[in-house]
Amino acid sequence: MSEPAPELVDAVAELAFAVHARLTALAARHDLSLTQMRLLGILRDREPPMLELGRHLDLTKSSVSGLVDRAARRGLVERVPGASDGRVVHVRLTDEGRTFARAVEQEAAKALSELLEPLPEPDRARLAQLAVRVTRGAT
Amino acid sequence: MSEPAPELVDAVAELAFAVHARLTALAARHDLSLTQMRLLGILRDREPPMLELGRHLDLTKSSVSGLVDRAARRGLVERVPGASDGRVVHVRLTDEGRTFARAVEQEAAKALSELLEPLPEPDRARLAQLAVRVTRGAT
DNA sequence: TATTGTTATACTCTATAACTATA
DNA sequence: TATAGTTATAGAGTATAACAATA
Numbered sequence: 001m002s003e004p005a006p007e008l009v010d011a012v013a014e015l016a017f018a019v020h021a022r023l024t025a026l027a028a029r030h031d032l033s034l035t036q037m038r039l040l041g042i043l044r045d046r047e048p049p050m051l052e053l054g055r056h057l058d059l060t061k062s063s064v065s066g067l068v069d070r071a072a073r074r075g076l077v078e079r080v081p082g083a084s085d086g087r088v089v090h091v092r093l094t095d096e097g098r099t100f101a102r103a104v105e106q107e108a109a110k111a112l113s114e115l116l117e118p119l120p121e122p123d124r125a126r127l128a129q130l131a132v133r134v135t136r137g138a139t
Numbered sequence: 140m141s142e143p144a145p146e147l148v149d150a151v152a153e154l155a156f157a158v159h160a161r162l163t164a165l166a167a168r169h170d171l172s173l174t175q176m177r178l179l180g181i182l183r184d185r186e187p188p189m190l191e192l193g194r195h196l197d198l199t200k201s202s203v204s205g206l207v208d209r210a211a212r213r214g215l216v217e218r219v220p221g222a223s224d225g226r227v228v229h230v231r232l233t234d235e236g237r238t239f240a241r242a243v244e245q246e247a248a249k250a251l252s253e254l255l256e257p258l259p260e261p262d263r264a265r266l267a268q269l270a271v272r273v274t275r276g277a278t
Numbered sequence: 279t280a281t282t283g284t285t286a287t288a289c290t291c292t293a294t295a296a297c298t299a300t301a
Numbered sequence: 302t303a304t305a306g307t308t309a310t311a312g313a314g315t316a317t318a319a320c321a322a323t324a
């Protein structure tokens with residue numbers, strides 16, 4: 001392992017905080033937590049059971065229950081009984097939730113690309129490329 | 140404004156989530172929230188009043204009160220009455236808090252540099268450089 | 279009056295443990 | 302018995318509004 005080079009590590013951490021803060025603020029403007037926003041994103045192309053949802057979000061089943069309760073109360077998602085296994089409950093977006101999720105997602109993309117505006121185009125692509133290489137090899 | 144190029148934006152968002160998750164997990168191993176960890180980091184070289192702390196953390200004064208209460212209950216920080224202005228309360232690390240903060244900070248640097256390991260050294264420096272340029276121009 | 283901070287209250291988020299229903 | 306999910310309970314984190322003390 002090579003020497004950490006602390007200020008370089010700091011730079012990456014600061015970028016991460018900036019991204020996180022932007023997304024959190026955006027979510028808050030729609031009365032969503034970042035977790036709720038991620039929930040909508042996950043459900044965009046899936047109808048997973050509660051436990052699987054928990055794996056995606058790294059939450060316990062009880063936390064997922066509460067999360068889905070609150071989203072369902074707002075009419076964004078709904079629970080669907082499993083067809084083959086009576087114990088399983090799938091979660092899916094309602095029509096309203098899908099429309100909403102789509103809008104929020106577009107805003108998020110816009111917010112992040114605004115954040116990246118200090119970089120001219122070729123560097124932006126370079127940053128993204130490096131980011132991909134890190135996350136591909138990540139835990 | 141140029142076209143968003145969604146998958147590039149996604150890559151940066153994913154990197155941010157990975158960094159955030161690492162730091163959150165590390166903090167949790169010490170029974171800290173990420174906010175508590177940031178609090179310790181801020182106090183490393185400052186003894187700010189409550190309101191200023193709130194500006195650093197982007198929290199209301201009431202949230203800061205609770206945050207400092209909990210950190211103080213653990214013996215990590217202490218409140219110090221302002222000398223010139225009787226309304227002001229400064230916050231500073233205790234000796235124990237300082238030792239603890241130092242240890243956690245080193246672990247954090249190590250955790251992040253591990254995360255960046257998929258990149259060979261020159262690329263790591265490039266990533267950091269790009270990150271700096273984004274955050275320098277950022278909100 | 280204005281400012282700094284705390285307190286009262288409420289809600290989200292999260293976890294652990296106990297419980298229910300199904301397999 | 303084992304698994305999927307819910308519920309009861311508790312604590313952190315956050316906010317708004319009302320309050321206290323100081324300026």
